[in-house]
Amino acid sequence: MPEKPTDLVQGTLEMLVLKTLALEPMHGYGIALRMEQITGGVFRVNPGSLLPALSRMERAGQLNGEWRATENNRRAKYYTITEQGRKALKSEKALWNRQLAAIDRIMEA
Amino acid sequence: MGLIRSFTLGFKSLYHRNLRNDEIEEELRVFLEDSIDDKMRHGMNREDAMRAARAEIGSVTAVQQKVWSASWESSAQMLWHDLIYTFRRLARTPGVVFAVVLSIGLGIAANATIFSLVSKFVLAPAPVGDSH
Numbered sequence: 707m708p709e710k711p712t713d714l715v716q717g718t719l720e721m722l723v724l725k726t727l728a729l730e731p732m733h734g735y736g737i738a739l740r741m742e743q744i745t746g747g748v749f750r751v752n753p754g755s756l757l758p759a760l761s762r763m764e765r766a767g768q769l770n771g772e773w774r775a776t777e778n779n780r781r782a783k784y785y786t787i788t789e790q791g792r793k794a795l796k797s798e799k800a801l802w803n804r805q806l807a808a809i810d811r812i813m814e815a
Numbered sequence: 816m817g818l819i820r821s822f823t824l825g826f827k828s829l830y831h832r833n834l835r836n837d838e839i840e841e842e843l844r845v846f847l848e849d850s851i852d853d854k855m856r857h858g859m860n861r862e863d864a865m866r867a868a869r870a871e872i873g874s875v876t877a878v879q880q881k882v883w884s885a886s887w888e889s890s891a892q893m894l895w896h897d898l899i900y901t902f903r904r905l906a907r908t909p910g911v912v913f914a915v916v917l918s919i920g921l922g923i924a925a926n927a928t929i930f931s932l933v934s935k936f937v938l939a940p941a942p943v944g945d946s947h
Binding site: 735736737752754756757758761764766767778781782783 | 849881884
């Protein structure tokens with residue numbers, strides 16, 4: 707029995723979505739599934755936080771949404787990362803690395 | 816550029832709120848169906864898969880509300896509703912409104928009159944030429 711999935715670390719959802727979409731355009735469930743798979747089931751995002759985040763990022767111009775047919779013939783909104791989104795990802799990643807290093811130093815002290 | 820985009824998208828969704836909610840509902844439906852498919856592929860029967868997926872996703876209305884309140888136009892609409900509410904309450908007590916408007920109006924008028932007198936007779940130099 708695998709351990710129960712946890713919620714994401716606060717404030718990292720947008721960065722993780724950007725990173726996931728930087729690989730290829732995906733729809734909402736695809737993003738959630740990919741995150742769960744990559745983390746080996748540690749993180750699970752529910753649509754209650756994913757969809758608001760997607761809509762916020764689309765508003766901010768970091769993503770482009772487009773309705774398309776999925777592989778099993780359903781109409782889904784596919785999100786593509788924009789140039790602005792890539793920039794945001796880069797700066798968020800740099801910030802995250804700094805924070806991670808700082809926390810690490812405290813925990814190792 | 817992001818600001819303009821946010822503005823136009825915001826106004827669009829203010830006018831077509833139902834359209835936007837339908838879109839969210841459709842996005843959620845795909846989410847649900849894909850999730851059910853996935854669970855069935857992992858060996859759940861259809862009924863259990865449906866129940867589990869529904870429980871994971873939760874209420875459609877709640878998600879719509881969350882998406883809506885993440886946008887600026889939700890605050891704009893709230894402000895608008897507050898204004899409407901204010902006027903409705905004021906309209907219910909016309910006597911008080913009348914008294915308030917009258918006293919503020921008289922106050923401003925008295926102030927302006929006195930100040931124009933002071934300005935003319937005290938502050939400004941007398942309108943006569945140099946006597947030399």
